[in-house]
Amino acid sequence: MSKISMHIGHRIRNLRKKKGYTIEEFSKIINKSKATLSKYENGSISMDIDTILEIAEALEVEIDYLINYKSPRVNKTLSLRNSYFNCSNFYVYFYDGRFKKIVRSLLVLSQRSPSSNSANATLYKGVNNFSDYANCDNVFKGTFNVYDTTSYATLINQVNKAKRVFLTLTNPMARGLPAMGLFVGVSNPPFFSPMSIKVIVSRYILEEDEVFNNIMAVSKEDVKQLKQYNMMLVNTSDCENLSTK
16 A cells, blocks of 8 residues: 555545445446445555546546646755745644634745745645645645735635635744734625634644744734734744744
8 A cells, every 4th residue: 555545545535525426336436346446545556657647537526637646855055045944845724713713724835946036835734644634625736926024825726716715824933933913805604705714833743732822813912903903913923932842
């Protein structure tokens, strides 16, 4: 059972479920047995490229979405303008108040050219385990632009191109501190409304302790500033108290 086969299988299973197909229904669509499809999804058998292409077409995605695999253990060095973002893997956190839980994601960057301050970005949103990032809720792709004091990302959902999110960050003053900012987009049910959420982007996995939880939630000071200035402001100095694992 290879990591790539497991990666492709996770993508197929997640997409199948999002499309509302049972294993029996989808196996008929791709002319495979239920047992074979089950083995594809758990990664116990590999697929040839023609089969992967057929499944991608049935799920209405580009084949690259299924086969694109990058190991989170390979943390490459980049040469972007701000040295904080000169590696490829970042751990992203925000608090979803609808479900009362922290949402963890992996952001993977790859520099476009040696002289560019822009990177290709892939966000594996909603992971249970960073080492198993392929088993995520959604995948977004786009660009990440780095400047001296701020960084920005524009990302597109790879299943539903109409879903886009924007990441705006204040770059940390010290390499050991995380970056903090806002995650902006259109929320899922029950709201279907433009929204923004406090987000932390870290070079290191963070300790999810009481200090972390307090920073992630909207505080009384956040509400006070919102009422006073009519703006959602992020206090980046809060990150100084966070701990890494």
